Amino acid sequence: MVNARATIEAALQYDVPENNHNASALHGIIALRQGDEVTARGAFVRAIGQADEILSKTAEYYSALDAKGLALCGIAIVGATQWVAPTDDAIQTFRAARKIAPHAGVVKSVLRLFDELVKCDGDNILKDVRAAVEGRDV
Numbered sequence: 001m002v003n004a005r006a007t008i009e010a011a012l013q014y015d016v017p018e019n020n021h022n023a024s025a026l027h028g029i030i031a032l033r034q035g036d037e038v039t040a041r042g043a044f045v046r047a048i049g050q051a052d053e054i055l056s057k058t059a060e061y062y063s064a065l066d067a068k069g070l071a072l073c074g075i076a077i078v079g080a081t082q083w084v085a086p087t088d089d090a091i092q093t094f095r096a097a098r099k100i101a102p103h104a105g106v107v108k109s110v111l112r113l114f115d116e117l118v119k120c121d122g123d124n125i126l127k128d129v130r131a132a133v134e135g136r137d138v
Helices: 002-011 020-033 037-055 062-078 086-100 104-118 130-134
Strands: none
Touching: 002 020, 020 037, 020 062, 020 104, 037 062, 062 086, 062 104, 086 104, 086 130, 104 130
8 A cells, every 4th residue: 555655646746637637536545545534635626626627628528527526435535615415426427427438347447446435434425326336327
């Protein structure tokens, strides 16, 4: 896990607009798994902003939708006052992504990251989100 943190922090040094949202969401997941909620919260907020920026130009960029959904799930776990219902927003975001990209390989990749977030969800906040990630409720 230490290597994962060092690797993602090195990756964050590169500015690749079409992938920044993914790097930030992954940074948040890694930080959260390591118990660093402050860093995780910042990374999730950054991922949402980066995803929103690219989605304002390319609304069907499913990678940005998935990263935003994951970041919203992270926000639900760590808490952030600017989101009233982050799990509801995550469900809607994942539904939009699955309408565009329901492919097994895409879903499997997102589920892998979602399952890492679930390991940090002691209050079972994300229990209703999985079906949307999988595309079962689209």
